[in-house]
Amino acid sequence: MxxxxxxxxxxxxxxxxxxxxxxxxxxxxxxxxxxxxxxxxxxxxxxxxxxxxxxxxxxxxxxxxxxxxxxxxxxxxxxxxxxxxxxxxxxxxxxxxxxxxxxxxxxxxxxxxxxxRMPEIAGFAACWGISVIHCPYCHGYEVRHQKTAILANGNDALHFAQVLSNWTKELVLFTNGLISLDPDQQAQLTKHGISWIETPVSQLIHSDGQIKHLVLSDGQEHAFNVMYARIxxxxxxxxxxxxxxxxxxxxxxxxxxxxxxxxxxxxxxxxxxxxxxxxxxxxxxxxxxxxxxxxxxxxxxx
Known part of the structure; x- marks a missing residue:
């Protein structure tokens, strides 16, 4: 050429x-x-x-x-x-x-x-863009009304929770460590029935990029088919x-x-x-x- x-x-x-x-x-x-x-x-x-x-x-x-x-x-x-x-x-x-x-x-x-930049969570990269997603306007309709995990902390976590509540009321926040939301922000989550888990996520069990379970560092497993993440x-x-x-x-x-x-x-x-x-x-x-x-x-x- x-x-x-x-x-x-x-x-x-x-x-x-x-x-x-x-x-x-x-x-x-x-x-x-x-x-x-x-x-x-x-x-x-x-x-x-x-x-x-x-x-x-x-x-x-x-x-x-x-x-x-x-x-x-x-x-x-x-x-x-x-x-x-x-x-x-x-x-x-x-x-x-x-x-x-x-x-x-x-x-x-x-x-x-x-x-x-992929977090050091086994299986995360394989699920990114498939069942671990970044934008409800791009993908939220397809996973509407499903039990949904959020992987975020701080202001990003609150913002995600607020926006995603339009697509599903079954939200659980995984902060991947100590929660950094202030008491007022935590009260907002509680008011809307959104619980949070601070134990770090260590693995995503999946099939060809489709999440089946989140595995925490203490061995606990939580069943989810979709997760939003801000990385x-x-x-x-x-x-x-x-x-x-x-x-x-x-x-x-x-x-x-x-x-x-x-x-x-x-x-x-x-x-x-x-x-x-x-x-x-x-x-x-x-x-x-x-x-x-x-x-x-x-x-x-x-």
């Missing part, structure tokens, strides 16, 4: 946000390259929901359709590769890929997502930070309403720049980034 430098835009990350940005730019006749390594964070998730016209499809089905549609635009190209370095050079950004390609572009979009994450790519992009206090790339980062010429869209981790949100952010880039390129030549 021969790529002519410099490109107008390189999009790093070819999932929902990246492909959405690419379509917007392709329709604006911009010369765009999407680079993706083929390792989406939701690869294990069996179905995607709450994205109108695609409700219930697998993540791979949605991205497959999106890629086919985007590549109908002749100015958009796709490269299966991984960017390993990036630097600013004059008016362009210079990139190197794992396969040895050297590329340059006027604008960069990071649609690289997040990397979840820490890292930026999937360190390149934005290496280029000087600012992170928010919560660890997301700081962007404005048009997806500009703190560094001129660099944009970010998708999970790496928002706590709203949903396909529809990523698609919308990608479209905003594409439109902003096109406008910025217009104004630079006006």
């Amino acid at each position: 021969e790529i002519k430098n410099p490109l107008e835009v390189i999009i790093i990350g070819g999932s929902y946000a990246g492909l959405s940005a690419a379509m917007t730019l392709g329709r604006a006749m911009r010369k765009v390259l999407v680079i993706d390594s083929g390792k989406p964070c939701n690869a294990q998730t069996p179905h995607s929901h709450n994205f109108i016209t695609h409700d219930g499809e697998t993540p791979a089905e949605i991205t497959g359709k999106a890629k086919a549609e985007v590549l109908k635009y002749p100015t958009v190209e796709f490269l299966n590769d991984r960017v390993i370095s990036a630097q600013k050079s004059g008016l362009c950004f210079e990139l190197k890929t794992e396969s040895g390609k050297k590329l340059s572009a006027k604008k960069l979009v990071f649609a690289t997502g997040l990397k979840d 820490p994450f890292d930026q999937h790519s360190s390149l934005p930070q290496e280029l000087g992009c600012t992170l928010t206090e919560h660890g997301f790339l700081q962007v404005d309403e048009l997806q500009h980062t703190s560094i001129s010429g660099i944009y970010a869209a998708g999970d790496n720049a928002t706590m709203l981790r949903a396909v529809s949100q990523a698609v919308a952010a990608g479209m905003r980034a594409g439109a902003a880039i096109n406008y910025d390129l217009i104004m630079e030549s006006w």
